[in-house]
Amino acid sequence: MADMRFLVFWLLLRFSVATTDVASCSCGFLDPRTGAIWTDAIVTYGNETEKLPVDSLVAEEYQHPYEKNWNARYRSGALPTNIGHNDSTAPGWNGSAWTLSLERPTKNHFVVGASIRSLRRDIRYGTFESALGPPKPGVGGSVLAMRLDYNESQTLSVNVMNADDPKDAWTSFMIYGDWRGARDKGVNFTDFGNSTYNYPNSPWGIVPYRFEWTDKNANFFIGDALARSIRSRDTPKGWPTTASTLYIRHSSIGDQYTSEGPPPNGSYTHVGLLRAFFNSSLMSEIDHASFDARCDTKQQCLVTDTSLLMFKERPIDYKKRWPAIFVASICIAISTVLLLHALIKRAPWKTKLPASANGSSNKDVTLCSAQSSWQDLSATPSVFYSEGYGLTDAAQTPGFWTPGVVTPGTMTPGRTGTPRTSIHPLVSSNITPAWSEADTLMGGGGYFTGPVSSSTSLTVTPGQTRPGSDSLKVPPPVGISIHCRNRNDQHDAITPINESKQAGRSVQSVDEKKLPMVATAEIDEDKQLPDVTILEISVSTPTGTAAKSPISAPKQRVDYLAGLVALASIFVTLIHFCLTFLPATEIPYTHTHYKSELWALKIVTPYLLTFSWIGPFFTSSTRFLVMTYLKSGNLKGVAEKTVGRTPRLIIPCAAIAALEYFCMQVGAISWLEYLPSVTWSTWPYTSNYVTFGHFISEIIELMYIIPNAVPQITFNYCIGVLWTIPVQLQNSWTSLLAVIIIREIKTPWKRMCYYAFCIGMHWYAMSWGSFFWVGLLIADLDISYKWKTWLYARPWVYYPLLAFVAILALGSPSIDLVGQWTTMNFNTLEYGVHPHQRTGHLIRDSVDYGYPPYYIPRLSALTFSIGFHLLVELSPVVQKFFSNRLLMWLFPHILTLYLIHGLIFWSLGAVICVKLAAHGVPYWANMLVVAVCTYTVIFGCLPFLTPVIETLGKSITMNIWRDASERPAPRRKTLYPFDPDMFKDGTKNDTEVVPKSDDVEKNEIKVASKAL
Template identity: 70%
Template sequence: MIMEMVLLLLSLLFRAVAAATKDVSSCSCGFLDSRTGKVWTDAIITYGNETDELPPDALVTEDYQHPYEQNWNARYRAGAASRNVGSNDSSSPGWTGNAWTLSIDRPTKHHAVVGASIRSLRTDIQYGTFESYLGPPKAGVGGSVLEMRLQYNDSQTLAVSVMNADAPTDAWTSFLVYGEWRGSRDKGLNFTDFGNSSYNYQPSPWGLVPYRMDWTDYQADFFIGDAKTRSVHSGETGKPWPVTPSTLYMRHFSIGDMYTSEGPPPNGSYAHVGMVRAFFNSSLMSASDHVSYDARCHQSGPTCRVQDTTLRGASPFAPAAAVPYKEKGIDYTKRWPAIFICAVCIAASTVLLLHALIKRAPWKKTPDITSSANDSTLSVTPSSYFSEHHGMADAAQTPGTGTPGAITPAGARTPRPRSEFASGWSTPQLESVPMPAPYWRNSLEITPINDQSSFVGLSIDEKKGRFVEQIVDKTKQPDVTVKEVPPLAAAPPPIAPKKARVDYLAGLVALASVLVTLIHFCLTFLPATEIPYTHAHYESENWALKIVSPYLLTFSWIGPFFTSSTRFLVMSYLKSGNLKGVAEKTVGRTPRLIIPCAAIAALEYFCMQVGAITWLEYLASVTWSTWPYTSNYVTFGHFISEVIELMYIIPNAVPQITFNYCIGVLWTIPVQLQNSWTSLLAVIIIREIKTPWKRMAYYAFCIVMHWYAMSWGSFFWAGLLIADLDISYKWKTWLYARKHVYYPFIIFCILLAIGSPSIDLVGQWKTWNFNTLEYGVHIHQASGHRIRDSPAYGYPPYYLPRLTALTFSIGFHLLVELSPLVQKFFSNRLLMWLFPHILTLYLIHGLVFWSLGSVICVHLSAHGVPYWANMLVVATCCYTVIFGCLPILTPVIETLGKSITMNIWRDASQKPPVRRKTLFPFDAGLLADGERNLASRKRRKAAEAGDVERDGGEIEK
């Protein structure tokens, strides 16, 4: 009986309110907001406690399923269904009566989460004030987002997002415009802060809370009740300001973003919307409409107030207001001149490059010197002639009948007729004899005399800086001796050049580099094969994690990079003891690595700016991996700072460029550089320890201490030890001669190489993890206690060394050093071809995965291609492009790295030549003498023409 009375009273109350309401269609002169002084022409106002149905002339429900999400951390794809929009009695604080409910279903196995969405029919909303009562789902049901959003497209948005999160203490509300990271807590408000002195909102934030946002062409303000929580000016965002006609949305969704809402709700959830009050302008008002409005409402002014709570309904609108706005297409007619000029320049550049390529013909081998039993002459090409007989090209010879073996003395030269130079070199074989200095060094001009037997030449008197005339008698000049050479016997087989590298170590590094790219491919596209407890597309990914990954897709493969690089650093000093080799590595190591890294990083930043990596932001919702991430540098100064940081930062802190350029890749560069100095200093000390047992004890001490300090230096010390055993102690010869020691030691190396990753394999099947236990043994730097007794205890970060990686690297490196069979495998042609390209492969594989790979993966997924087929296509295309780019990019990287480094070392180690004046080889007085001679010549001509004033003032006829 009491319940019936309450319902009757509520019904009478609602009728009384309805009778007292005023329809917004009567407000022909708009709505005045007394808080800001703004006037808005149109409105949409509806209350959920007055009607169970949405006003069909203003708001509609949506049905959709997104094929992907534009979010770096979205592991689920949002959808909406009309059936998930309803109405019920809300018991939440801050509201009385019914409210609209927006529900979310359970997530599907394909990571689709179907929620609810309400949008305005009108799409012409341009600026205004928008208010709604929003109530988040209950605490603890799983994270989701209840959002009031103004949006034209992904680049034109303003939003108030209420997020309950997985843990109630993390619940918060964000106030964002386009271009701001959704996880920025400083651009929002935690539920625990609603009642503080700044906002003073006393009702529970878990109830229905009044949120408002005011939008103008230059500013956006956000409110809780009447308390302003955030104000954003158009010049603060660094992105285009939202000015496009938009649509108003009320949505409840979850995409599993760990930095915003978390979730999704495993059993579904629902949220409440109490009312919607929107006052705005229409983008369809033309200039004549504005004139008509001003003429009609200038005297009376706005007839309604935004603060009037009796207003209901929606303003009438033309059908065009429900048609989505379309941006005008780009007018290319004005760009044709620029396009034409660009096309001409590109064509000219292409032709010039092709011309240079064809002329050089790098695919053709240079002809070798050949011999024939029936031919007494030796044919050589000009290029081989110039290279093998350096200096002889400057001396032109005239064959004569001089005494065999005679030598032309230096200081004189018989000029050669110009026609001989034009016709090419003569064919008789010249005996290798010292040739005279080129005549042009002493003579600037040769003038024949009438009898053609002598020449008048101008020579430089080096003692006086001036020219002198010299008569050269041609008959007295000896000729170049020419004698026949007997036929050459068959040329001996060419001697193969000594290889500067150790092939099997080069092959080991090449294989490790390929496996590291596969690891990054899996982290990008197949995260379940690398990261435990990650959702998998297929069960086979979980089996790969438990069986294949510990051996082939483990970060332990980074270890051979470090152990083998030490050998190339210290080999020369261990052999010779010459500090010049250490000095060369010290000077050249940093630019050898940093210059190519900076160049390729700049290339990737360029790709970001032109939009080549746009689709990477959509990739997480398809691959379910949040590992790949890029962010452009703020200013060029930040880029320079990050490059310097890459050079000098301590290895246990990740360089910031890692999170911008290529996450999970470039952190190894500072590890290489820092421990290069360790290796170069260590080898100097080691070579001075002559007693073997002391030397080995010092190695053991350093390796253990570096391991305990969680330093990658243990890998470099191990590499130094292996190099020292080979170079200094010749241990291979000793082992090969003692089979009873060699074979047990090889078995030990195999067990070490296979057993180390097998420990990780066991950890995939058991609840305990060896890497976690080992990490807990080390010291926590902040507290001084063991890590297992600190809050940091857990699985170690990827940039910290692990004991299993160290033992694997030592065992595998020893196996490669000592087993001829393994050496033969790692010396195969494919790995030898790949080895010169490993730095290029290291630097560009992430760029290809995140540009080409992301585009292919997202679009194939949107077209419903099975994920296994998607991965086959992505892998094939990406690796084809990567290996196709290596021959093109490696010469560039080598030029930037190796060639520049050689020049740096040359300038640092060699004394520069004596500075020569600009006029060399001429004396500086040449110009002054020339001026005096010119003046004297003018005086002589004047004397011949007439009177000339002589010194002393006398006049002579």
Template identity: 40%
Template sequence: MLLLWSLLQLSFSISLALRMHAAWSTVLLPGLATAWLSVGVAATQTRDCSCGFYDASTQHLFTESTIVYFNESSGLPLEDFAVESYEHKYERDWNAVYRQGAAASNVRLSNSSSFPSLELAVAPPTQDHLVVGGGLRTSRRDIQYGSFRSLMRSPGPRAGGSALSMLVEYNYTQSIELSLQNMEQPTDAWVSMLMHNEGASRDLGVNYTTLSNPSLANHTSSPWDWIEIRVDWTQDAVVYSIGSVRARTVLARDESDFPTVPSPLYIKHWSIGDIYQTQGPPAIASVANVGWVRMFFNSSLMTTPKHEEFDARCHGVDACAVDDMALRGSSIFSPEATLAWEQAKPKTQFRVPAIVLISLFMTMTLVLLLNTFLRRITPIKHTVSTKQAWTENTDSLQPSERQHPSGNADLPSQAPTLFEFPQSHTVVDLAVTHLAQGRDSFDLLGSSPTDTASTTTLAGPGAAQDARHLGTLAFPPPAYPARNISVTWPIEEEIDKTWQEEGAAPDKAIKSGLTATTAAIGLQPPKKRVEYLAGVIAISSIIVTQIHFYLTFLPAVVKPFAPVHYVSELWAYKIIAPYLLNLSWIGPFLTISTRFLVANYLRDGDLRNVAEKTIGRIPRLLLPIVAAALLEYFLIDWGVINSLQSLPSISWSTWPYAAVYSSFGQFLTEILGLIYLIPNAAPQITTNYCTDVLWTIPVQLQGSWQALLSVIVIREVKTPWKRASYYAFCIINNWYAENWGSYFWVGLILADLDITFNYKKCISNRAWVHWLSLLLCFVLAAGGLTLDMVAGLTGIPIVTNEHGLHADYATGLPIAQTANAGYPEYFSPTLDGLIFSVGIHALVDLSPFTQKMLSTKYLMMLFPHTFTIYLIHGFVFWSLGSWVCIRLAALGLPYWLNMLVVAISCYSAIILSLPVLTPAIELIGKNITANIWQAAHEEPAPRRPTLYPFSKTMLLCRNVSLPTVSPYSVGSTAKLLNRDAEECDSENSRELFGDDVEFQDSTDRISRVVEHDSADEITRSRKQDIYKDRKGVVAEVTVVEAGPRSKP
């Protein structure tokens, strides 16, 4: 009876176990189940499955297998697996601040009596951020498609951040990974299902709490306990399963990098400190367990004859089932299966003609660029003066020919003409009489030094078009010295902005025109650049590049609580960084920008100054940025910054990040976002542009509109105390609203004090006031920076407390009482930065010594390139700098030497690129902006006929031999027609006069056609060539009578 009762209990237990397995679709008691299988049932060896393994769920047949049960092993299965031992020099992960390693000592079989298994341990990190874990790799590397299953147990809750992974990997683009991610907080632990280096997004996984919730349909056993994971890899899809639940499916048709390369399988326990993936690493040793590994796959070494032999041998023979838990052992494999797969190199033929042509054109391009560069840097020496040239031109003139009846010098009779005119005729003299003198113009036509009573000017674009035809008209050229004709359009641009200051002269921002300047008008002296302010801009640009360099490579110098390579970084953060690596240095950009935006209007009150800045501000800033962003778009898509993803594991900085645009539409959207974004916020382009420096562009644009509107109001407030009160009111309100407008108001105040009240002269006249003012400015400038140093030394969160005083936009409460409390974002203004900007700007205005220091030759040489440095320095750091850093780290160089080489390489590349990039940026920014302003405010050029300056008769009578007649000739000129000329085409004549007009003969027809064309041209020229240009110069084209000319 006792024996019968025992048998009944045993059968009931087995039945219950089978039912639970069917219900939960997982192995809840793997130790008992495998023990029962190994004792109660004879194991089936895989050598008996010569016709492969069939997966009924996916209907796929596999030829190879590797099956290992660690609870049945007395030692590590070194025939099928190799124990990993390595130390990565760097990791390819945007957020990995630790490097991954493996050691054989961290791989061992457990001595657990309940369920023996394989233990994989992760040790605490070393001082140089190396985390040593443990792992196995299959001996076979020819695995191509298959079904991979493993029984695993994650480390316990609160054991530290680590990952237990099963992955098939050839490289970072050909990988399939399923990992149990144990986080610092148990509620954050999750199972990730990733492919080809995907980001660790929670959308690509399942949280532990979801898997262990019994009320959900996809409930399985908790990953804190034993759980089966599975990956099915076929030509069509990759399917991830947890227990029996299909968790994710990736179709091959949806992926451009779908895995196809033969690869080994890895089982490993690791950690790299990725805050979004594993967190960690664990502070103490963390242990994960593996119960068994079952792999069914195909071999990439199986050739077509082998496939044919397999099909013939196994036709009609049943394959073993992959779900048969009694299967044991592994398939026999050859030594070739242990070799890594290599891509066959295609045979390439050198295309000699293509190579020759490319080399030729590249050589020509380099020669042209070199020629242009040398011409720019080599001064042109003029050996012949203008006076000498005039003498040479006029010495050959007869006394009667030197002076035109109108008072202008005439051309010599020997000047070549295009056609001969045997009789007297009328010409159009392009002389222009000044009715109102303009302020600026260009030297178009030289005048005699002895004849300065009149000024000859051709103003406006229409006149320039006329002037270009002076040597090709079918009538005598105008009476001017031919050698002194100079039709040029130099553009002088004064669109003042943060990194470019052209001077404080009240002239127009963009000036263009055509003029011949004489002594009656006089020459204006060249403008004097405010050099010390240019020096401030140059220093600020250098400091901004330094901040970004340290954020990229040495974050502990500028960021609190960042990982430290050397102890000296902490001292630099506390003492040097508050003064020389402070974001407050952005303030001078904004204040100086405002100063020169409003200076001209404060002087003369001309709203045209405001109009110029309003129209030119956006293109002047945005066009170079579009060009730079488009260039980076191309280079990033080309893979120039691929090394940047591996940099965090060496620099321990997760700040650098840049991704390629998903489409060109996204590029356009983010560019336009720079215009319309309302600060304080970071534009979307910061994730697609190297360093997020472009967040200042929306600030400058919004501040520009605020400054241009404010200066109109300020100039109308005449009483000083009212003006000062208005300033105080606006600055306080902008500060409380945490708006960058307070910086622009400071720039407006300083400009107003200098231009309207001449405060520098008033202060300098009294020595004690001058020194007291200097002391006050120094205290403000140094005090604004010292606040950060005090916070770093004492731990008092001064900036955080000041940030908490402002109102929260969403709730209206002080920020300190909301969830947004804490240190302000980098794109938010701070009070210490405002104080520093006031102090440093006033200090350089009042201190001659400071002005002299800021006006040094090297700063002046650097200043024209500040905008270029602003745009490209981040790309150089993140491309060349990251590449050099990675390569030197792989060589094992100490980090201080690595950084020295990186800094020299990056700044050398920036300096060498400036002579090439700055002219291009200036061309895109200044010249196009000048053209936009010119098109916006100048009247368009007069409309000319298509054939101008030729007559329609050139085509209407193209088959008739006619004497050459000027299109402006009238009256007797029409009677000079050759009476023996052939008749003009009657159809062309009817186009002018209609079908009802009758002509006496061919001569009558020709004569009437020419008279019609000449009268039409003269009428049009009188109407269109009399206009008023933007400077108020009235230009009138006159018709004068010229005497007969002799043949040369």
């Protein structure tokens, strides 16, 4: 019965259109299903005419230089000659129909099809029907679409897709903003005949489709069955309201999530009819009023509906945007003024130090420099700390300053009073800030990079006081001079300062334990240059006596490890560049622009563009995490890393992620969606967060999610990049706990067996912890056992070991090289021997057996990291290479490089690549220009962005550690130093000052002593 009603309605509709001239329907058309009246129409049937009606439809001719689709690997085109007409034997249709043919793809990834476009571009709301027949099954995937489109920013479409596999064929009903591959927004061909749609014929025949578009909703139908309904208030990207153009197209762009394809030998589709009833956006309110007045009592074509509402134009209220523009302008102006004020006040282009407490200006000095010296170090600690100078670990000396505990600005030049905390002033003006940006990938510890030479005399102005029970007070006549000498000098003993008296004051006896030892975090004493220097502190009394104590100078960082990490960071950016613009160099079986890409994949990629370069980040990170505790056994260093590690990494990541989301919203990354059709790479894509709560959730995932689950932000912010952050964080806790256990295992062979057991178990469990355990082992061998000294003294052991680690470093990538030339893949075989988490069997016996995902650790990457790290540790030649100036300059910026390179590639790089391709520039020249421009911008913005990221990461982390480790200052009443009673009684004029406290009295004594 249902089939009979459908057939009768279809014949009635056919008869009405065939016998009624559309031009005679001056009062419009009444939709019998909704009661809506439409003023204009386009009606044509393929079994009544062989040619398209020239007064309403036109055959298009075009060739797109790019496509707007995240997964488009081909570009579409159209020719009028691909539109034909023949008899159709497809079920669901009688007689002839139009055919839209699709040619076979070209080597340049062009697929030429057919397109029919309406001459009317003023279509605004209406009901649109068409009888569409998909391509034959098994010929390759393509799309036959009926769509309304305005500038690709407002679309409604019905897409009939046969797919490469016939069982995957489906029809989608989409609106702008929907992901084209969402199967829940369509119907599979196998479901057409179920009770929901009850379509009587084969979906492979010619099927009637319809969609209705109003200002409130859009409904999509298969025959008369509702397939999808969308309300305007439920669309996050805005409801289509702009006048559009109607298209019917047969195309294929190789989207693996929709139609797949393209057909290797071409294909064709059928279009039986096209009926569109719509309103025109060209009609004004006066025209609509005239239409309603003229047609109030007249019949519309087909059916009548007296309840038609007056057409009312929906005005676009731009006034609502002015408050937001006003607020944004004010915020931008205030931010600009504040930034300029801070820049002018800071004056980074000036090299002079701030004025000292006594009004003199400190000259530029280099610690232990032969050309200059400090004659006056009376500047308060805040002078140095406020400019970012400071050490990161507290010496194990009682009363010495603590890292991160100093409150910036607690003392300023010329200000009296007891500060909460103090730092030692013996800090060079050109020493880098403590918490280096490289903490992200190298463990979170700070260290100095200032040059150290061998002859400087520094005199400390009398009156310096370090707070604490063991503070050293030097009376005004006493001078402290610091000299540099080589460690090889003979006089290394510490001579205690004897008590002396002058002016009725005594100089307290100072022993070795109470002398300030300048110790820095994360610095291995054995990683010095051959000419290591020692600082001597000489406390001279008026009688000429002096006591000398060697103080270790701020150590130079482990330059060759810093260079290793810097080089690895460059290679990682090159990997992401290739995945974005040259996918054939990274992904096998991908279409290539040139054959040279295949040679690069087989020869260059296994060594220079392999993901094994991630390994040195992890192994080096552990060394700098555990070094302090391995040396001293003081849990304070572990506590500092535990407290500061997470905010040190997450805060900069959240800030840069927010910046990229902002760039998405303002359209700076809009050209990335066009990029895949030019580069043939579907790897990069972005997706904005739905709500701010989703953004917060993604940031929390970075801190706590299991690494193998991959945080969701990697699919929005920067695919393939930020997933290493939770790996770093979670294995940081593993490393910090492991070093505590390791230090308690005193027997060497038991210690090594424990290392072997843990590394093996982590590898078998496919955990990145194996890399961190390796880093801990190398650090332990160096710090606890001094193994390099032992090896250097035994060449017969040293050179074979060096050769072995060199073979390990070069041989591990060579295993991947073999996989590029043969059918055997070692990574796949190794992945198969691990346990399958869902079944407990081996992975090779499960359905998940195959090449491992990128976030799964591989044995070849582990052995590469071991070999390369050991080669750098043991070979002086390799160490010299990695200590070059270029890598040393880059090292402090690796966190910035890590966070922003994807943003530059996907914004500026995408625009340049797409625009050059549209102008027909050869792809090799295109890539050369893109690489030069993007890397110039990346390296050029590092000096500007690094201080911002340092402030977000280092400064906030130091404040967190200060609050977690320092006892807060005692609270003082608001009226201090006045007595609250003087304000309680208005008639009493009592101005008696509160008695001086001990700290105020000490401050006055100190000021008086300085005046003397």
